[in-house]
Amino acid sequence: MPRIQGCDAFRVAMPRGRRAESILVRLADGDGATGWGELSLPDERGGRRGRDGGAAGTGPWADIEHRMGPALIGLEWDRPEDVSGAADLGAHEAAAAIDTACWDLWCRTRGLPLAHALGGTRTSIVTGARISPAQVLETLPTRVNKAIGAGHTRVTVDVRPGWDIEPIRVIRQAYPALALVADAGHAYRDTPEHLEVLEGLDAYGLAAVERPFPADDLAAHAKLQLRIGAAVAPDVGDLDALGAALRLEAGRALHLRPDRFGGLTAARSAHDLAYAAGWDVWCSGAGGFGIGQAAAVALAALPGCTLPSDVSDPAQGPVYVTPPVRSSGGVVGVPLTQPGLGHEVDEARIERLASRRMRLSA
Structure with missing residues (x-):
């Protein structure tokens, strides 16, 4: 069975104008394949929130860093549905980013377009x-x-x-x-x-x-x-x-x-x-x-x-x-000629834009 060997998270904001923010999740297996997921953070103008998108010390970043991410590292899985137990450890928004990254990773390792999968x-x-x-x-x-x-x-x-x-x-x-x-x-x-x-x-x-x-x-x-x-x-x-x-x-x-x-x-x-x-x-x-x-x-x-x-x-x-x-x-x-999401993420640009990073590895 394949294993998830790495889980990275990046908090990123648009560089100018509309300051939309997201947390991006990247999962990796032992062979170098990666899968990505995204969750959108709420608009901060509606009120103060903690650095991770919720009240201070809570929210999706904490879900990923302290609960979901550690549960994924070393996890053996045959299909993305096998990761549902880890996704249940946090809020829906964080779970969505993890689940999407699992589907993307799984499809890329099998050469399948996500839409077909x-x-x-x-x-x-x-x-x-x-x-x-x-x-x-x-x-x-x-x-x-x-x-x-x-x-x-x-x-x-x-x-x-x-x-x-x-x-x-x-x-x-x-x-x-x-x-x-x-x-x-x-x-x-x-x-x-x-x-x-x-x-x-x-x-x-x-x-x-x-x-x-x-x-x-x-x-x-x-x-x-x-x-x-x-x-x-x-x-x-x-x-x-x-x-x-x-x-x-x-x-x-x-x-x-x-x-x-x-x-x-x-x-x-x-x-x-x-x-x-x-x-x-x-x-x-x-x-x-x-x-x-x-x-x-x-x-x-x-x-x-x-x-x-x-x-x-x-x-x-x-x-x-x-x-x-x-x-x-x-x-x-619908991208059907490339595996997974069918889009390549500009990882170098994401690294430059990140205001916060997290890395977990086996």
């Missing part, structure tokens, strides 16, 4: 985009037009009480055929007033209403789904929550993010459950360094991912993986 059947992914949340009606059509001009065929726009019917009406009036998702960010409640607004949104031919209610109020999601034609997409972050949503018929669409489910292994299982139930699925990646997006591309190649996915990096942004994960005419190719 997961069961993907697509050679390209149709892309969508999320519009910035600035609540300015006058600029909304221009921002949507920019996304359409880049080839994206689905646009997600944030809605909140008081900012819902009018922005959707403006977009739909300007772009009658555009696939449109309204992301409510848990802002509504199961009240007659809020239900009336959400039902009103349905008149504009939405593809989905995402996260309309608090995640634990699946009954409200089920009630709304009975009243509208658009698919409701509840915010589910694990297989138990998804199973409950399926049983209650609390939606018909799933926004699938590997970091929310704890990695590609659980995300693939979530896809399989949603697909079997007839739900639509779309994927998105997390992080600004290309690795999280590359993993999401592989996941979006699964047959149940029927809606355009958010799986490309900004067209003019810096490049940390080769080839960059970018759409051309609203399409991202």
